[in-house]
Amino acid sequence: MSQNQGKFVWYELMTSDIAAAERFYKSVVGWTAKDAGMPDMTYTIFSMGEKMVAGLMTTPEEASGMPPAWIGYIYADDVDATARDVATKxxxxxxxxxxxxxxxxxxxVADPHGAAFCLFNSSGEGQPDGDQMAxxxxxxxxxxxxxxxxxxSFYSSLFGWEKDQALDMGEMGIYQLFKIDGQTCGGMMTKPKDMPAPPYWAYYFNVEGIDAAVERVNAGGGKVVMGPMEVPGGAWIINGxxxxxxxxxxVAPKR
Structure with a gap:
């Protein structure tokens, strides 16, 4: 088993206007952007300093009709075998x-309830993990x-993820934290019944201060739909x- 098995290793935005999306995320998150130089398509790489963080592309024709969305790539030592396991499960x-x-x-692929993600295996060594909270x-x-x-049951059996704390959210139910390779890096819960979206993965980009980031979201034509809200541990989040x-x-360490 490789050291990357089961880890999120890449993130990608498929959208209808890559130029506008590039401007928005460069402003809001502070990323730089450059063309990846692929011969048969336009693919933009978002970076923070020397660290490549995410990709940006136009929604492909085979996915026409799909709304713009972020998707995460999870490392699998054997993509073919893991894809078969996804279907079996x-x-x-x-x-x-x-x-x-x-x-x-x-x-x-997608889990049994429809939340989509990608499986990935690199032909090279890849980038070092670095600081998750940078x-x-x-x-x-x-x-x-x-x-x-x-x-x-699906994700833990597929990738070997381990449970961390289970937070009681009252009427909203249990928010289960999970660890990948010993590091707590996410949580999951049953989607609230009044939430109109289907099951999905959300990815929290680190910024230095949430209030200033909200101003950049609004100035760039985005919309905050939840927050700012303080979460256990003292961090502040928004969804938009x-x-x-x-x-x-x-997510930010301060207002």
Missing amino acids: GGRVYRQPDDIPGIGRFAV PGRIGWHELMAGDLDSAW VDPQGAHFAL
């Missing part, structure tokens, strides 16, 4: 395993699950939608 394979020349192998990195991974218990309609989230 009740999930769905949207795109069968395929190669990205010179980069690695991937597949697009500005511009992804500090938290959150699943609004169709059902917490069955979702936990960007100008093209993709859901995103921010």
Whole structure:
């Protein structure tokens, strides 16, 4: 088993207007952006300093009709075998395993309740993990699950994730923290019944101060739909939608 098995290793925004999305996230999160130089498509790399963080691309034709959205890539030592396991465990394979020349192998899948993610295996060594909570990195991974218990069974059996604290959220139910390779990096809960969106993964981008980030969201044409809200541990979060309609989230150590 590799040291990356089961870890989130990449994040990607598929959207309807990559130029506008680039301007928005450069302003809000502080990323820099450059073209990846792919010969047959336009693909933009978001970075924070020397660290490549995420990718940006136009929604492909085969996914036409899908609204703009962020998706996360989870490392699998064997993409083909893991994709088969996804299907066996009740999930769905949207795109069968395929190669990205010179980069690695991937597949697009979803859990049994429809929350989408990608499987990925690199043909190289990849980047070092670095500090999960550094500005511009992804500090938290959150699943609004169709059902917490069955979702936990699916992901833990697929990737070997381990339970951390279970937080009682009262009427909202249990928020289960999880660890990947011993590091707490996310949480999941049953999606509230009044939430109109289907089950989904949310990714929290680190910023230095939440109030200043909210001002940048509003100035850039985005919309804050939840927060600012303080969470256990003293951090502050918001959930929002960007100008093209993709859901995103921010986390900061202070207001």
